[in-house]
Amino acid sequence: MIRHAEQTQGLNEIAQESEKQGLLLMGKIANQDRKAFEDLYFGYTPRIGRFLMKLLKKRELVDEAVNDVMLAVWQQAGRYDPAQGKLSTWLFGIAHNKGLKLLERQRRHQCEETFLSQSSPSENGQEPSGVDAEWIGSDNPERTVMGWEMGEHLLWAMELLSLEHRTVIELAINEQCSYQEIALITDCPVNTVKTRMFHARKKLAELLASKDYP
Amino acid sequence: MNLKNSDITIPVALGSFFPQNLEESALMNRKADDGHGIVAELLPWYVNGTLGSKEQEWVAGHLADCPKCRVELEQYQQLSSVISNNTETPDWQPSPAHFGQILSALDAEENGVIRNVAVVKKPSFLGQCADWLQAQAKPLVWALALETIVLAALVLFVVLPRLDQQTSGQTVFQTLSDAHAPTVAGLPRVHIVFADDIMIGDLRLLLVSVNARLVDGPSKLGVYTVELATVGNPDATALAIATLRKHSKVKLAEPVHP
Structure with missing residues (x-):
């Protein structure tokens, strides 16, 4: 139990330091600082991309979603209010929203394709669609x-x-x-x-x- | 040993990443279960260490006295371990090339915005006239004179061209099925209706991606015409049209038939 508390405290300290750095970057980005924008991109998108990869499953979609997230950050950096939540929470919120929009677009596109090709559904009806082949089938x-x-x-x-x-x-x-x-x-x-x-x-x-x- | 539920049997080795007895757990019997249900709800966040200090203490206190919830904690930790160590998901990593794409989109967008701002800020000829008039004596007289000039300009630029079009047999509107849509040098053309909120950066990237250029529009119906550089290659044309249709900011993309 004590070990759990110590680990948690250690992680919290790292998270607080990271949050502080993130806030500094956001202040600079609000003033159109592209170097800070680049630092934020390389600092935060590994987590954002990993989360989106779980959601969207396809690299090209994640590329697009991360692109949308970063453009939103550039345009709305001045509106970010730390009192409303952590920077990472704000970023994940944007990523979640962009991810859902892309999924909705993909779903509509797949509906159109199915309608046009009149193709039959998959045989077992259980395999999720739109998943990279390497996702499930790889050894x-x-x-x-x-x-x-x-x-x-x-x-x-x-x-x-x-x-x-x-x-x-x-x-x-x-x-x-x-x-x-x-x-x-x-x-x-x-x-x-x-x-x-x-x-x-x-x-x-x-x-x-x-x-x-x- | 298996854990029994009403109609499913869950092997313990799998760790039931789930409440030990589903029907007795949190959301089902919150009041009657001596806190087990609330603990079951909070366990995922006890495990990831994000509970508030009071909740953390309360859950820890309950776990110390409750073997049933300790089993559940262990099971949830197994689930957490399996998922967090899962290496099946294809990885995504940032790259300078991808960041470059973002900067390009940013530049395209900002250039568009700057152009728009420049257009807004530049005083029009009439605006300049109005400013000049305001600086003069007897502004009312000058205002009336200006109004006369504007009316005359309207007649010249709006009414007369319409009359001219009607007399020459041309239509004011161009419809999607218009057989007179021009094609230059045999290049295939496509009518497109974009979403109202499309950004100029997205538009540029889309057109570049299908090797197309805007040649006309918007019509009064908001229809643009683009020309594809896919002459003599029906497959490439079909692919380009499919790409256009797939884009979230494209409401409609229809080939123009000569």
Whole structure:
């Protein structure tokens, strides 16, 4: 328990320092400083890109979404208010919004293509569409945390979660966001965030049980 | 050992990344479960260390006395470990080339804005006249004279050309199916309707990406005409049109048939 508290404190100190640096950059960006803009890009987009990659699955879409996020940062840097939340939360909020718009555009495009080609749906009806081939099908030797099949099944199950459920899990686990921050990023009440997390876990349980995992 | 739920069986080895007993957990029986439900709700954020100090203490206190919630904590930590160590997702990393693209889009946008600002700030001829008149004596007389000039200009520039068009048989509007849409040197043309909020940077990037250029528009219906450099290559033309249609800021893209 003590070790957990020490780790948390250490991470908090790093996060506070990073936040301070981010605020300095934002002040400069508001004054059209391109060097600060570049520093912010290389400092923050690895996390933003990783989050968007989980959401969008395709590099070209993530490129476009990060592009949109950075343009929004350049145009709205002066409007960022630290009192409303951390810089990373603000950035993730923009990224989430841009990501959803791209997904919606892709969905519309796929609908049009399906309509035009009159193609039949996939045979099993369960594979998520628009996923890089390397995403699920690759043989990755590092896929060993809790066993090969565990990773395989978990990835499969995660892909079948709704976007809302997946987003909450990604933000809580991979991005270490608090439930208040997730509420800001996804623009919904904190109780909704907790409820989504609960149902995401429940859905994962059901999906893995349906796979009859040994 | 398996954990039983009403209609599913969850192996413990999988860690049930889920409340140990779903039907008794947080959202189902918040009041009657002695705090287990609330702890179950907060566990994901206890694990990632983002709870407030009071919540953190409260959950830690509950865990110290509750073996059931400790099992659930362990299971959630397993889930967290699997997901955070997942290397299956293709990686995305920033790059100087990508940043260069962002700067190009920024430049294109800012140049557009500066041009617009310049147009707005430059005083028009009539504006200059009005300023000059205001500095003169008897402004009312001069204002009336100006009004007369404006009316005369309207007649010359607006009404007369319409009459001329009507007499020559030309139509004022150009429709999407207009058979008279001109094609120069056989280059294929496309009618496009952009979204109202398209930015000039996006427009430039889009046109460059399909090797097209704006040749006409907007019409009174807001239709632009672009020319594609894909002469003699129907596949390339079809691909360019598909790319245009795919763009989120393009409401409509229809080939112009000669």
